[in-house]
Amino acid sequence: MNQAISEHNSGFKSVKNFLFKPTSIAPLITFRVIFGALMLFSVTRFWYMDWIEDLYINPEVHFPFFGWSFIQALPGIGMYLVFGLMGLAALNILLGLFYRASAITYFTLFTYVELIDISTYLNHYYFVSLVAFWMIWVPANRAWSLDVLLKPSMRRHEVENWTIFIFQFQLAIVYFYAGLAKINSDWLLRAMPMSIWLPARSNMPLIGSFLALPWVAFVFSWCGLLYDLFVPFLLWNKRARPMAYLAVLVFHIFTWLLFQIGVFPWVMIGLTLVFFSANWHNRVWKINTKVQASRSKTNRPIILGALVIYGLLQLLIPFRFALYPGDLFWKEQGYRFSWRVMLMEKAGSITFKVEDLKTSRKSIVDHQEFLTPLQEKQMSTQADMIHMTALIIKDRYQTLGLDSIAIYADSFVTLNGSGSRPFVKSDVDLLSLKNPYFDRSWVHDWE
């Protein structure tokens, strides 16, 4: 009994030792600089592509996340101010100037923007939000920063290990769960959706002509699976690391060339450097941890508690789909925030019909009048967005003086080459649903 407790204690102690042991600040500096630079680039690119206008200013309506409908886009030049501030915050993170305030600003604004509209949701953005959150709490400005230049007494050579481990952990979660999600029959046995996507890219120079070959989709699918599942562990392994990083480079450059995924490949290529040894980073930043510099005091119990809770949440959230009945890819309950990337070629077509319950008159709704092409595309395959559209239509009819209506949807969805099938049950009044988010019996079952 006593022995068990002491073993338990020693396990706990070694976890604590691992998390709080001093280590060089250098990996954190690399991480900060790369993160700041990429986020600055990303904001600039977003602005340059006119996406602030297209995604947040022009749309008449937005699709809020469940429980977050109080988040609204700002009117006028508001969204430009948000992105301007975000760019400034990213620059300051890069330079290490007013670091803590900048990290808080960046996390808050970025997360705010992501919460405005589901149709812009990307796992990559969720990842950026999580990383930005942890950037607030780590002392990434204690060397090679303007903050230190202004106040030299802040300088540190060493930080607690968790401040670096948390980012390794987060990256490992992204890869590993992306790998787990690929263990399904479509991916492994039908090479879907690669079998659709790769032939469509056969215009690529050099490798184009072989992308159309059926076996190549299988090679990509299986290599992608193995890569995602194993690469974090190989990056942690000192001997395997150079090879693993080469794989990181090859994998992400391939995805960058083949798919429309923006800066994400460069984010992963840059941030996975955090797996490299302290010595490697020390050489980059010419940091000598043998030179004494004062240590900061931290509140260990709180940090430990936060890390444990966060770690458990990250491990469990991707499995919440198991709480729902029905096919995950079809009904998408528990699909988001789970690192499910590149898994589906899904497209739909939907027509809403309104019935005025007082006169029994019926009408088709032209939803393209108030939805952008992106919103329409996302909405037509995602049940929660279809229901939200019905609510938007209800509001619009209410302003026309029709307050007693029913809304039906005729919808078809094709998933990984299945051919389009009826999606929402067309005889269900979408406005009559009591609990549309959790109870998806109003959507046809898959198969």
Add this chain to the structure above:
Amino acid sequence: MNSKVSVLFMLVLVLAACKKPEDLETPGDTSFQSVLTNFSSAIPAQYESFAEHTLSLKLAAEDLRTSPNAMSLELLQNELFETRKAWQWICMFNFGPAETISLSSINTFPADTSAIKNKIESGTLDGFSPDETGFAALDFLLHRETAFSSITENENAAHILDLIVNHCEDISNKANSVKNEWNSSYATNFRQNTGAAAGSGMSLLVNHFVICYEELKREKVALPLGLLTLGIPLVDHVEARYGAYSSTLALEQITALNAVFNGFDTAEMNAIGLAEALREVDARYGANQVLLDEEINARFSVSINNLSQLPSDLSTFISESPDELESIYNQLQSTVALVKADMPSSLGISITFSDNDGD
């Protein structure tokens, strides 16, 4: 152990990447290329033909102004009819040069007839909004009951004739400008813009094909029939209200869409269209796994047949047999999922530009 695994799959990746393209069979890889090659000559040919019609239209308008009489009016009416038919063969190519100059604004309907009357009263030749000019305005000016008297006896006759010539000139200029752009450089850009990304030739072609199909169903049938307005018909919203040949134009449009789907199935062209691209990837549909292109063609045939049964004037037909037109609409609607969801999805085509993470 770990490093062995990594070496293994790295090796597969590298091997795959290094294999020489010439050594391999290349099924499918040229399909979009040949579709683009076909359309890069077929689309300019359509614009060429449309521009010729608009030139005849302009000349006929000038003849009418020189000698306004029943015969010259009828000639211009005929040219308008032919030009509007030719329009149906280019309206699905509303990208590139056509989009830049908003060519589609010339077919804004219905016309704002009271605004047009005001413009006539005021004697101005400038400041026309799209619903006061273009085909629908000409339709009103040339086919309304008082069309003949308005250009012969009316006190504003000279001004009305000037308006007619101006509108025709405007249409002709726009048509020429788009035609010239295609001929000078856009056709080459289009042909070389391979792949399936947003903005690629194939993405533009498919996306605008779908938009055009949806417009046919919505603007030309559903809207006048009242399907968007709680069953209250808007008979004035048909495409050629005064010329009374709306259903002829709808039939022409779906015939054109079907031809585009099959790559313009005429003797002198190779007929490599969207259907061929779908066959290339073996796109299937439904429980019986029929070929998607055959299913789409079958449904188009039914719709073509349905529309060809209609009297040419849709407004009267709407008042007389709305149910019959609604069943024609339902048939048109049944094809939407196939062209809008199945077709782009089977071809792996992106429509929107924003980043995705592949879901």
